[in-house]
Amino acid sequence: MSVSDQAPIGVLVMSYGTPESLEGVEAYYTHIRRGHPPTDEQLEDLTSRYRAIVGGVFPLRENTNRQVEALQRRLDELAGQGRYVCYQGLKHAAPFIEDGIEAMSRDGIERAVGIVLTPQYSSMSVGGYLKRAREAAERHNVAFAGVEKYHLHPVLIEALAERVTAGLDKAGVSADDGLVLFSAHSLPARILEMNDPYQDQLLETSKAVAEAAGISRWQFTWQSAGQTGQPWLGPDIVETLNGLAKENVKFVLVTPVGFVSDHLEVLYDIDIEAKRHASELGLALDRIQMLNDDPKYMQALADSVIGAAGRYDEKADAAGASGV
Ligand SMILES: CC1=C(CCC(=O)O)c2cc3nc(cc4[nH]c(cc5[nH]c(cc1n2)c(C)c5CCC(=O)O)c(CCC(=O)O)c4C)C(CCC(=O)O)=C3C
Numbered sequence: 001m002s003v004s005d006q007a008p009i010g011v012l013v014m015s016y017g018t019p020e021s022l023e024g025v026e027a028y029y030t031h032i033r034r035g036h037p038p039t040d041e042q043l044e045d046l047t048s049r050y051r052a053i054v055g056g057v058f059p060l061r062e063n064t065n066r067q068v069e070a071l072q073r074r075l076d077e078l079a080g081q082g083r084y085v086c087y088q089g090l091k092h093a094a095p096f097i098e099d100g101i102e103a104m105s106r107d108g109i110e111r112a113v114g115i116v117l118t119p120q121y122s123s124m125s126v127g128g129y130l131k132r133a134r135e136a137a138e139r140h141n142v143a144f145a146g147v148e149k150y151h152l153h154p155v156l157i158e159a160l161a162e163r164v165t166a167g168l169d170k171a172g173v174s175a176d177d178g179l180v181l182f183s184a185h186s187l188p189a190r191i192l193e194m195n196d197p198y199q200d201q202l203l204e205t206s207k208a209v210a211e212a213a214g215i216s217r218w219q220f221t222w223q224s225a226g227q228t229g230q231p232w233l234g235p236d237i238v239e240t241l242n243g244l245a246k247e248n249v250k251f252v253l254v255t256p257v258g259f260v261s262d263h264l265e266v267l268y269d270i271d272i273e274a275k276r277h278a279s280e281l282g283l284a285l286d287r288i289q290m291l292n293d294d295p296k297y298m299q300a301l302a303d304s305v306i307g308a309a310g311r312y313d314e315k316a317d318a319a320g321a322s323g324v
């Protein structure tokens, strides 16, 4: 093995990003809206949702920091200290995806792997992250290998199944009495015409978790759809809960499978909004604990990163074999 094969590989850990303070919500929202500032009403609406979950202090960033530190430790354990070096790259906040690649380049990193903190691929989610990362990497002459998905990684499925079982146990409900409601962030319905794998992968994750946890009663629903005037994928969780109440379901365990962390779409959209709606319907609603820095989740991420980095070794082997 040549010296360069031992050189550290940069790991760009990407996520949606969250503001650093309530004052930072406007700049964050403007970035999400591709540079168009929100109206006062839109800004107040989003700020009040953050106020409701974090009460003015911002724990959300620290949560991501902890995940990246835990992934770094796991990679060190699996591959040896110094083999992988993690950097953050956020979609809508600093350090942006491009900042992460730039930092790698400054540190002399020549090869990078990118992974997103969401398990399923959509051209509108993971595809967008990887495109930005790849373009930045090209500008900086850093080789880049992206992880597109890990939605059926056996250790991820195990981690989610454990949390489903724990959620049902906590409620004192057997696997057959409660209904497990898998959920994920909706996207504009036009992704269906684009043959996007998002919906299929979400259903594959849900089915695998249900099987691993021995659950027979489960459904999948969308949540957190945007208001863009165009149709988004449905049914939304509110409609789904209405239907379940009519079927006399008494307990629902919401299991977000497209999210891995405690953030706004979970702490507000499920814990406050969906819960309030469920209670109006006389339906008990609880949610699984999010994975955050769960050791099994870290294992699934580390394994996916090492798998993607393996593509560099294959290339090196092929080059060696052909004498290039
Ligand atoms: C697929 C998907 C994921 C899951 C995959 C992934 O993780 O990437 C995700 C995650 C997240 N979305 C988040 C926050 C927001 N998303 C918004 C708006 C939008 N999301 C979209 C899609 C997704 N979003 C889309 C198509 C829009 C419309 C505008 C656009 O085309 O981009 C808005 C604007 C206002 C609103 O509509 O509420 C906010 C505040 C936070 C962080 C919250 C925190 O701070 O904890 C997280 C993890």
Ligand SMILES: [Fe+2]
Residues within 6 Å of the ligand: 185
């Ligand atoms: Fe979002």
